[in-house]
Amino acid sequence: MNKLSFWLLPIIFLGGCALVQQPLPQLTLKDHQANVDYPVGQKFQVVLPSNGTTGFKWELEDMTAGVLEKLSDEYQVTDKYTENIVGAGGEEVWTFQVIKVERSHIVMKYRKPWDKTEVANEFLVTINGNPGDDGLVTYLGKIEGNAVDAQFDDCFITEAGDKFGITPVTQDQIGDPGVKAKIAEFTNQDTLVEIRGKMTEPTIDCNGKQLIVHEIQAK
Template identity: 30%
Template sequence: MINVYRLPLIASFVLLGACASPSKSVQVQKQAQCPISLQAGQQLILSLPSNPTTGYRWAVREEAAKVLKSLGPEVYSSAENSDLVGGDGHSTWRFQATERGEARLLLTYAQPWDASAEPAETFDCQIRVR
């Protein structure tokens, strides 16, 4: 039989355990947030500044496929308060951590038709899945 006086104590431990569990997703917007450590099943949401009207696009060069699964294509969104054509926005990718290990997630920001030019920006991040 459960002691009625201990129920609040048991409930507080259950709630404390729920608070300690990791969130279902990790949002990353800057290189400074790397390296990234995830648990299997957690989602990684990567959002980088982008303006495709300039001809520059982010391209995934190494997608860490051995530890991450892509959850769909890149999604571009413009700033909420911007009514300007050609205004800045963000490109967003969603991944899910699949299995333990380490891998590199590498993206470059360049004009795809100019293969000889260096990328304007690079996002290079080590991913660890526990």
């Protein structure tokens, strides 16, 4: 082994380690009717046993909109079950994300989509959204501009209908120019945006609240 290869090996090894992603927290039937605490921004999975050959599937009966977001759902046969043949069991994996500091819930029912009356199983869990480690909270909504001479900042309207002022985080005594440009880009464009920031109150802004924006992106 030459010297170059000797020094490259640790780098390659460390680089490979950096690619390993931590698995998401999972809730199963054992967590039925449980209360779970997750920080805002946390993604988690609901993993429930299912059998795609029976016609039954899990359906999302109810979810607190604007507090939780469903990212995906898929049916899969894993090594927990037999090979993927007719009659083999599997599981449904539903991925969610906490987007607001608020108490919320998920209600799911296992039934045939064409027969809502026959419910073979049910899953209910309560999610308590908490601020993340950085103290920032995630919001989804749209930006509505005020008149140039208005005393209020532009307004942010969440999917739940809450409304408050919006302003970029201050850096070196001025508003962050990157965040400021993004706010201007999305104002009055009917674009759904995701914002991470901190709420301050009381202020003169909409409903006496002002959201200090640290990060903003189109959703």
